[in-house]
Amino acid sequence: MEGVRHRTVEVNGVRLHVAEMGPEKDGAVVLLLHGFPDLWYGWRHQMAALAARGYRAVAPDLRGYGESAVPPDAASYTTFHVVGDLVALIADLAQPQVFVVGHDWGAIVAWQLCLLRPDLVRALVNLSVAYQPRAPDGSPPIQAIKALCGEDHYMCVFQKPGVAEAEFARYDLKYVFKKTFGMRKAAPLILAKDKSFFDSLDSDGSCPAWLSEEDVSYYADRFQITGFTGGLNYYRCMDLNWELSAPWTVVPVKVPTKFIIGDLDITYNMPGVKDFINKGGFKASVPNLEDVVVMEGVGHFINQEKPKEVSQAMDVVLSAVVSDLVGRLFSFLIEKYQERGATNTVVRLQRAVLRARVVIEEADGRHIANRAMLQQLNQLRRELCRAAYALDAFRGRAVKLYGRSQVPALCRSSSHTRPPPGNYCVDDTLSVMVENMEATLSDMREFVVLLGGCPLVTRQAYSSYLFMETCMFGRQMEREEVISFLLLGPSQDLEILPITGPQEVGKRTLVEHVCLDERVRERFAKIHRLSNNDLDDLRIPDHHYWSLFDFTAKSLMVIDMVDSDTDAEEKWRWFHSAVRRRARGGSKIIVISRTEAHASLLGTVPPLRLHPPRREELWYFFKNLAFGGAEPDERTDLLRIAMDLCAGISEFAAFTVANIITASLRADISTRAWHQGRSYMYGSGCGRTHELQSLHYKK
Known part of the structure; x- marks a missing residue:
């Protein structure tokens, strides 16, 4: 089966064969346990679905099956033995907790794992066999x-x-x-x-x-x-299991659980089982049983007979638990977090900004393919930038009016703090901003829940690569649009996506992050980056560059067009014709260009246009770079200087200039040095006398 990795693990004195799909290291682990007469192979559909969602699917052949060891003694097959195998396997996976999915005997073993080692299980999805605890007056x-x-x-x-x-x-x-x-x-x-x-x-x-x-x-x-x-x-160990489980008589399973069964399953039609499942007995034995799904017209091997439906039902549970964000944020989403009567406008806005940052930073660490979710995220990002800008502008005015020592008092949440004279927090702009932020956050309930189901990005979050020269800011929607183009099935013609926008707006940075995405790297065997000069060289038939192309494999070609080159269009047409004849179906091209004229001529799909950042967005980017992602609550003097410096940045090459200035500021975090930078930029405060381009070159 394509994409499956196989290995052997020594656990608990036996050898287990383990099949895996999905990330090798990152990604939440889902442990899939088969029944009789089955193998890891019974989970092949679910493994593919889980891997596509970014999970690491791990399906062992249980002891006695497939390529795993087959102990000769019948007494070596108690659920205690098998649970011991799984505990050792989880340790080998170096995971503190895993999701568990079981079917038939795999479900019985999963119940016992949750009973004996609930600390190892994040959530459980069991199929076909319900949990019935050992009754005190029961019989074997x-x-x-x-x-x-x-x-x-x-x-x-x-x-x-x-x-x-x-x-x-x-x-x-x-x-x-x-x-x-x-x-x-x-x-x-x-x-x-x-x-x-x-x-x-x-x-x-x-x-x-x-x-x-x-x-x-x-x-x-x-x-x-x-x-x-x-x-x-x-x-043959059923009665022995019953004897060994005496210490756990009437003990419930408390792990969050979902249960799925078919109405034509022989286990569902055992005497008394339907009533036990549907009339409260099952829920009493599994207090955190979230849902029971009975599929009509389905037999015992439900995971193979209805693979899509089972995978979707599993995903609901995994998505609800996998994101720690859901747990962290649900309280404020439910309670509305608004203490309007006791808290001043500034503090309310600070809280809203912090909550928005939590959502956005979590979203930046996930693959979001849903376009509506991306639009909602963009809206939240815009509101966050506007609110942060208004809040920082208020702080700057407060420094001027009340002095640096008074500013922290303006932003405390205590209603007993006596404010300085003046109507310092009754600001129409802030009032409107806080209403917008709180309304936007209130609308994020479904977004947060759905976000938990989005697979994790196998990279560090934005805050951890904040000081990279090529960090990508606020382009998540554009990134997913480019990736969607690249992952669409092959067409009969060579597909081309132009990306346009002003100089230094982030076109190359966007493409670089797209090319680093693991989904793109898995799709294309090779990624070629070419400039206008490279196109010139490729016009030479025997040039060694041609040897770098493997036209038998899917390739992605990124062409960086220089708009000042008067022959660019002719070069492009020649290259396109040459590649079109040779490239395998599924290969694609991204063209980076500054002009709409090129875009209309080059693309087979509408161009993706990047726009310069809004003033509020540029400030949010600038402040995070200048202060290392921290809030400068105790350095409001530096905040005013930073806002002045940011205000002087024109739309031309805004991100590049912001990176240059903030790198200089971080080199010496002192009021004197920052004042000198502002004086240089504005000519000692008497108006701007130098163009930012000269600052760029002198630095």
Whole structure:
């Protein structure tokens, strides 16, 4: 199966075969536990879906199955043994906690893992087998099953060593799996005395529609090697499990849980199970049971019969838990966080700005493909920049009016602080700003919940690379638009996306971050960056540059057009014609250009236009660079100087100039040095006398 990594892990005295998909190191781990007669392969659909969402899907062959060890002693298959295997596996994964998903016997083991080591499980999704704690007045399970269903129930038949194995051996293994996986029965599985085991199954032996011949062959090949004894020994330890679990009598499972079952599952149709699940008994045994899903017309092997539906149901649980942001922010979203009567406008705005920063920084660390969510995030980012600008401008005015020592008092939340004279916090601009911010944050409830389901970006957050010369600010929507273009399926023609905008607006930085995205790097075997001069060289037929291109693989070509080159259009047409003849389907081109004229001629899709930052956005960027992402509450004198410096930056090359100035400011964080910088820029405060371009070159 493409994209699956296989390895062997020594755990708890046995060898486990483990299949993985998704990130090798980053990403939340989802541990998938199969049942009987199954393998890691039963989770193939869910593994692909989880990996696509940024999770690390880990599916072992449990002991006794597949390529894992098969201990000969039947007593080596208690749930305590298997839980021990999983605890060691989680330690090998170097994870403090994992999500767990179990089916059939994998679900039973998952319940026991949550019972014995709840500290290792973030949340649980179990399929087919509900948790029933050991009752104080109960009887061993095989005795109880005989009392309910008689001795011909399949679990009772499985207790006799060699009997079930001989029955399985009578048939071709492909037939065995077709009959088993095709089983759907709205009643307990009772074996008829005058029929063989497989003749008692309610299936005709044809391959189910959701299973391919290739899938059947995979199972048959693996079980041909190991046999069925390892899996059958799980059933033969049922009474032993009951004895060993005496210390956990009536103990509930308290891990957050979702349960999924089909209404034609033989386990759902055991006597009393439906009532237990649907009438309160299950919820009492699993207090944090969030949801029970009963799928109509679905049999026992639900994860394979309804892969998409199961994956979606799993994702709801994982998404709700995976983001620590949800837990951190839900309280303020529910309580509305507005203390209007007791808190002044400045403090309310400070709180709103802080909350907005939390949401935005978390969002910057996730892949958001939903365009509506990106638009909502952009709106929040704009409101944050406007609010931060208004708040800092107020602080600057306060320094001038009341002096540096009084400013911290203006922003305290205590209603007992006596303010300086003057109407310092009754500011129409701030009042409007705080209303806008609080309204915007109130609308972010669904966004925050949905954000938890967005996969993590395998990179550090924005604040940790703040001092990079090429940090990307406020372009998340544009980045996802470019990535969406690159990830769309191949067309018959070579697709070209032009990216346009004024000089130094961040076009190259945007493309650089797109090319670093792991989704893009997985899609394209090679990424080529070419300039106008490179296009000149490529017009030479035998130039060595051509040897760098591998036209048998999907490639991404980034062309940086120099608009002052009068021959740029001719060079481009020649290069496009040459590449179009050779490139494999799926290869794409991004063209970086400053002029709309080039964009209209070059692209096969509408150009992406980048605009200069608004004044408030530039200030937010400038302040974060100048002060290292910290709020300059105790350095309001420096804040005023920084605002003056930022105000002098024109739209031309705004990000570049901001980087140059802030780098100089960070070199000497003193009022004297910053005053000197302002004097240089404005000619000793008498008006600006130097163009920022000269500052650029002199620095």
